[in-house]
Amino acid sequence: MTARGADLDDDLVVRAGRGDPAAIRDLVARKLPRVLSLARRMLGDPGDAEDVAQETFFKAWKFAPRWRPGQARFDTWLHRVALNLCYDRLRRRVRATHELPDLADPGPGPDRNLQARDVGRRVDASLRALPPRQREAIVLCHYQELTNIEAAAAMRVSVEALESLLSRARRSLRTALADLGAAP
Amino acid sequence: MNPDRFEGLAGAFGADLDRWPARERQAALRLAAARPDLTGPVLGEAARLDRILGGAPSPSPSRELFQHIVQAAPRPPAPPAPWRWLAGLGLAAGLAGAAAAGVVAGVVVAPAALPSAHAQAASDPGEEAAALLREPSDFGEG
Numbered sequence: 001m002t003a004r005g006a007d008l009d010d011d012l013v014v015r016a017g018r019g020d021p022a023a024i025r026d027l028v029a030r031k032l033p034r035v036l037s038l039a040r041r042m043l044g045d046p047g048d049a050e051d052v053a054q055e056t057f058f059k060a061w062k063f064a065p066r067w068r069p070g071q072a073r074f075d076t077w078l079h080r081v082a083l084n085l086c087y088d089r090l091r092r093r094v095r096a097t098h099e100l101p102d103l104a105d106p107g108p109g110p111d112r113n114l115q116a117r118d119v120g121r122r123v124d125a126s127l128r129a130l131p132p133r134q135r136e137a138i139v140l141c142h143y144q145e146l147t148n149i150e151a152a153a154a155m156r157v158s159v160e161a162l163e164s165l166l167s168r169a170r171r172s173l174r175t176a177l178a179d180l181g182a183a184p
Numbered sequence: 185m186n187p188d189r190f191e192g193l194a195g196a197f198g199a200d201l202d203r204w205p206a207r208e209r210q211a212a213l214r215l216a217a218a219r220p221d222l223t224g225p226v227l228g229e230a231a232r233l234d235r236i237l238g239g240a241p242s243p244s245p246s247r248e249l250f251q252h253i254v255q256a257a258p259r260p261p262a263p264p265a266p267w268r269w270l271a272g273l274g275l276a277a278g279l280a281g282a283a284a285a286g287v288v289a290g291v292v293v294a295p296a297a298l299p300s301a302h303a304q305a306a307s308d309p310g311e312e313a314a315a316l317l318r319e320p321s322d323f324g325e326g
Contacts, residue, residue: 016257016258017258018258018260019257019258019259019260019261020260021257021260024254024257024258025254028250028253028254028257029250032245032249032250032253033242033243033244033245036242036243036244036245036249037242037243040242040243041240046243049243050245050246050249053245053249053253054249054252054253054256057253057256057257058253058256061256061257061258064258065258119236119239119240120239120240120241123236123237123239123240124240127240138237141197141203142198142234142237143237143240143242147203148197148203148204148205149206159205163192163193163196163197163205164196166196166197167192167195167196170195170196170198170230170233171195173233173237174233177233177236180236181232181236182232182233182236
């Protein structure tokens, strides 16, 4: 995210904290797609993702009146909140099933003519098959387009640790999606 | 930067050098310019995975979700509600009535027994009540 984008976020959060309806709508329009996308890719389930997006904003609304511009990037803070909520749900799933969801890759064989929707499903399934921290790294860097410094901050790891997570994640994805042309 | 490090970065951050750590980006660009024979295939392989990952579309929020979140947002400070103004008016009227009753009682029950100064003091609550009648402005407009 650019510095200008971060400044705009700060302005919107401060005004939203005062109950400014226009700022509230702008902020939701800017951030909801990102939060929903993050939750959807972390959790897979659309309903769970909507719940997490909603809870993330409820927390943001509680916090907004006390937001101090310049202390942290709101976008990174919001990602951290959403990720914590995602992990809460993933932990609950583990408790319910005694293991992380190990979704079988429903992908078709290499000879099938894949539609775009099928590619999306294959990618989603491959993402869900990754260990959660690797999935988080890919989602933050590739889909949420956080810089490596922002992603490392959101994950509370060093940039070097982030790089290691990304390397392992991409290696697994390349193998899982080889039939789509991910590997030479 | 050596080719191994270049390959490691491409394997982690993908083919878009803008996503690579800033402190290594310039060196990577120099190596890419100097040795396209080595770096080209590495970036090509990373780009293939980037493209496939990009094939998973992002979900769009529903209107219902948007509205639900907006409706839960902080509210601006409430303007004075009419009932609050009326409640203030009622309180003031009550105090004024009580004060007036006190004055009447003072006059009727023991007019002769009270020094004139006390009779004067008994009117003070009335002024207080009158002040309260002016109070509604304290509830403010905004």
